[in-house]
Amino acid sequence: MITRRTAAKAAMGAAAAVALGVEVTPAQAADKEVTVAINLSLTGADAESALRIRNGALMAIDDANEKGAIKGYKIDVMLLDDGTATAGQYDPAQAATNARKMASDKSVVAAIGPQMSGAGKAMAPILSQADLAIITPSSTNPDITNPKFAEQYRPAGKAIYFRTVTTDAFQGPNMANYFAETLKVKSVYVLDDSGAYGVGLADAFQGQADKKGIKIAGRDRLDPKAADYTTVLTKIKSIGPDALYYGGVLQAGVKLVKQAYDIVPKMIKSGGDGLYGPEMLTAAGFPAADGWYATNASPHMVEDSKLDGWMKAFSTKFGMQADDYTITAYDGASVIIDAIKRVAASGKPVTRSNVRDAIQSTKLDTLQGPVSFDANGDLVSKVVSIFQVRHDTAYPADDMIHQFKYIGVAPEA
């Protein structure tokens, strides 16, 4: 764990700054310190996206600290990793441990994360008991914020799991609308990867597809650790639906994409934000990935000319390209900073329950647009973006922005 909290470090930093002749704002010495925890899957299969998300959040926090955005306060960061080597990806047990760690540290007033819904399910009950708000920039499983499961995920009552993305309750169905209205799909075969996210997404898609009059040609489940999907793909070929929809992440996705290219090359194929990642381009690769649709549970912002300056500042600072979930992370951190600011300005103590209440009543104009939350913590705006992989040989094969062609916003139900 990296923490930037130690006073010694701060003192050293100040000393170094003085030594270098940099002016130090004297007011900072008197600033009170509050901590924002960041919990992501920094080890394993999702490490690369985790890094982009982390940097998005850090960008907002560093900005706020440099500019003294919150008068009298300085934000420290507690960085936690819920990925483990044995799991090879996020590990719910580690996520629970991290949730306890941030809950037990009184200086933590809010958190960013987690990246994955499976981690979120483990963290939410613990954070609820601690009345500690967390804002996820990427986890989309709807159960965590669904009032139906409130007893399980927020036993203490209040919403603590906020999102700067929408959920699979929209991501799946909106794509089903696109299938019916634009792609004119008449029948679809649905697969999932047996994970919390994948099953939920596939179910949500299937329900809306059915309502839209698309025939569900079949439904099956992939074992993400197995290598061979030729059997199920051969079965799909023999049934001959217009399209294939896959709910799941890239561990099974890479193999599915490769084998589908051999067996059902001409079929319309799509997945959710689980397929919207660099591995789709590097591990599944071309030509197999070509033509696949993927969605994202947020507006598509990185190609928006209004954000050119921000994008440039980000790549200068971190030496990498931002993606849409970098921006939702930046927005999440901005929401937290804004909430702390409002609590501090109102004269109330900056405690985690005051910050939670302030987050709940957020009305903030962020990079993705206006952000506010409903009573369950879900983002009021429900934008789902659609992409299609189209190989553009003019750009490197792993260039997310140019190989995933932005198609538009999926029609809402």
Place this chain on the structure above:
Amino acid sequence: MTTADLLLQQLINGLSLGAMYSLLALGFTLVYGILELINFAHFNVFMVGSFIAMWTLQMFGLTGQDVVMTGLPLIGVLLVTFAVTMTGSGVLGVVIERVSLRPLRNVKGPAAMITTIGVSYILFNLILLGVGADSKNFPNPLPQAELHFGDAVLRLREVLIWIVASVLMVGLWLFVQKSKMGKAMRATAQDPEAARMMGVVVDRVIVMAFFLGSALAGAGGLIFGLYYNFTSFIIGFTAGLRAFTAAVLGGIGNIPGAMAGGIIIGLIETMGGQFISTAWTDVIIFSILVLVLVFRPAGLFGRLAPSKS
């Protein structure tokens, strides 16, 4: 697609999958036949083999599926890759035996078996730390040649898998039956003490069993990569467990049994997926295993060597 075409296609799929399981099952059976040891490190020797194969192909400048080779250069590249991969994996197996199992040779109880589990995890984590957790794009220089039987498609790589697996298995069978070393192996499997008294160097026989089994696993890893066009640190467990099941199904210690067991498991997996659901694959495989073991505890083909206990 007619039902006949569909069945033919699933048969092709199942035989390819089965050939891979058979190669892997042979490694379990060879070591068990001689040491009565279930070698769980074998799972990840297979996985490391697929990485050795990937790196070898990359040294020929192949990175994805975009470079296609034909004729003699293709045969040359494949032969060299098979040789390097099988030698590399074989040596890995020998090192594992020498370092972690020989010191436990005369220790009673499950110590050696538990050690193989530990070694398996070490290999797993070394690859994870070394290359990362993401799936790797496995180079494939095979041309897209295919034969059509109605709607069923037989691809070059499936033919290649069948040829390679058959050649290796027949080769192994001849080696064990005809060569002097093979005779020593069979003798050791029947009675190590008597074999030793007859002048068989038992240590050398054991090293040979590990080398051959691991080399076959390496070949399996290469075939896996060419067939699925990917590899990852995690591929060893599912494939290894099914191959181990194949070895038990055929009668562990029995070489033709392992070959047949692999093919049977491959066919069960595809036919089960077709007619029931892929979500139930493991349930189907293990139910059949339990049924077979209840009625034929020594496996379908029985053990060739008498039990030493």
